[in-house]
Amino acid sequence: MIAVTGASGHLGRLVIKALLERTAASEIVALVRNPDAVSDLAAAGVTVRKADYDQPESYSAALKGVDKLLLISGNAVGQRVPQHTVVIEAAKANDVKFIAYTSLLKADKSPMILASEHVATEALLKKSGIPHALLRNGWYNENFTENLAPVLATGAVIGSSADGRVASASRADYAQAAAVVLTAPIEAQAGKIHELAGDEAYDMNAYADKVAKASGKQIAYVDMSKEDYVNALTGAGIPEGFAQVLGDSSENVKGGWLEDSSGALAALIGRPTTPIAKSIEAAL
Known part of the structure; x- marks a missing residue:
C-alpha cells in the first residue's frame, strides 16, 4: 500500500489523483488530520486514516500495513523537523519499505531560509536506514498565480529578485512526478535525488509581462x-x-537557487512541464 501525508492539501490531493491513474484505489492510503475533509476520496475507494503530527500515536496506527510513503513536507515553517521526525519514526516502527520526501530544489547547497528544515529532514531519513528518494521540488507556478488579486488591483508585481530567474512548474507536474516515483520498483528509486523544476525559466519582468498579456491590464515589475x-x-x-x-526566497532568486535547466522533471513525468502562462490563464 502507498500512503500520502497531507492528503487534504493542494499537493496531496493532486498526488492522490495522479496515483489513481497508476494504481488501484484500494492500494492508496490518504493520511489526514481530519478524515471528513477527504470524504470524496473515501467514496472513491481510497483508504482514509487520521494522522496528526501532534498525536504521534496516530501515525503509528495510520502506517500499519503501508509499504511506501510519500512524506509531503509540513506547511508549519519552523516546526517541520519535529513533525517529520514523528512520521519517520512511525514509518520505521511499522517497517515501511520506502519513503519519498518533498524537499527543496538544491536544498543541500541553498542559502534559502526554507532549505534548513529540508536538509535536516533529509538527514533524518538517511539516519533512519529506510530506503528513500528525495523529490527536491522547485517553485510552484501557483506560488505566483494564487496571489494575482493584488497584482491586478495595483498593476504591480513586487519583489527583490532583480533579474534572477525562476524555473517553476505546476503543482500537478510535481504531483505526477511523486506518483511516478511511488509506483516504480523500490530498487529503481532508493537513493535517488531528483532535482525538479520547470522547463521554462523567467524573471519577474517576464512574469509581469505574461500577466499583462493574459489579463489585458498594464502590469509592471517593481524591484525593491x-x-x-x-x-x-x-x-x-x-x-x-x-x-x-x-x-x-525572493532575494535568493538572484543567486539562481530556484532555477534549473536539467529537464529532470519533464523526463520523470514524460512530458513538458506546465508553462507559467498556462497557469496564469487558469488562475484568471
Missing part, C-alpha cells in the same frame, strides 16, 4: 530591497515571520 519588500508584505497583513521567508 528585501527590507522594503518585507515591509510591503507585512503592510498588506502578512505575518512578519512568513514575510521574512518570502523576502528571503
Whole structure:
C-alpha cells in the first residue's frame, strides 16, 4: 500500500489523483488530520486514516500495513523537523519499505531560509536506514498565480529578485512526478535525488509581462530591497515571520537557487512541464 501525508492539501490531493491513474484505489492510503475533509476520496475507494503530527500515536496506527510513503513536507515553517521526525519514526516502527520526501530544489547547497528544515529532514531519513528518494521540488507556478488579486488591483508585481530567474512548474507536474516515483520498483528509486523544476525559466519582468498579456491590464515589475519588500508584505497583513521567508526566497532568486535547466522533471513525468502562462490563464 502507498500512503500520502497531507492528503487534504493542494499537493496531496493532486498526488492522490495522479496515483489513481497508476494504481488501484484500494492500494492508496490518504493520511489526514481530519478524515471528513477527504470524504470524496473515501467514496472513491481510497483508504482514509487520521494522522496528526501532534498525536504521534496516530501515525503509528495510520502506517500499519503501508509499504511506501510519500512524506509531503509540513506547511508549519519552523516546526517541520519535529513533525517529520514523528512520521519517520512511525514509518520505521511499522517497517515501511520506502519513503519519498518533498524537499527543496538544491536544498543541500541553498542559502534559502526554507532549505534548513529540508536538509535536516533529509538527514533524518538517511539516519533512519529506510530506503528513500528525495523529490527536491522547485517553485510552484501557483506560488505566483494564487496571489494575482493584488497584482491586478495595483498593476504591480513586487519583489527583490532583480533579474534572477525562476524555473517553476505546476503543482500537478510535481504531483505526477511523486506518483511516478511511488509506483516504480523500490530498487529503481532508493537513493535517488531528483532535482525538479520547470522547463521554462523567467524573471519577474517576464512574469509581469505574461500577466499583462493574459489579463489585458498594464502590469509592471517593481524591484525593491528585501527590507522594503518585507515591509510591503507585512503592510498588506502578512505575518512578519512568513514575510521574512518570502523576502528571503525572493532575494535568493538572484543567486539562481530556484532555477534549473536539467529537464529532470519533464523526463520523470514524460512530458513538458506546465508553462507559467498556462497557469496564469487558469488562475484568471
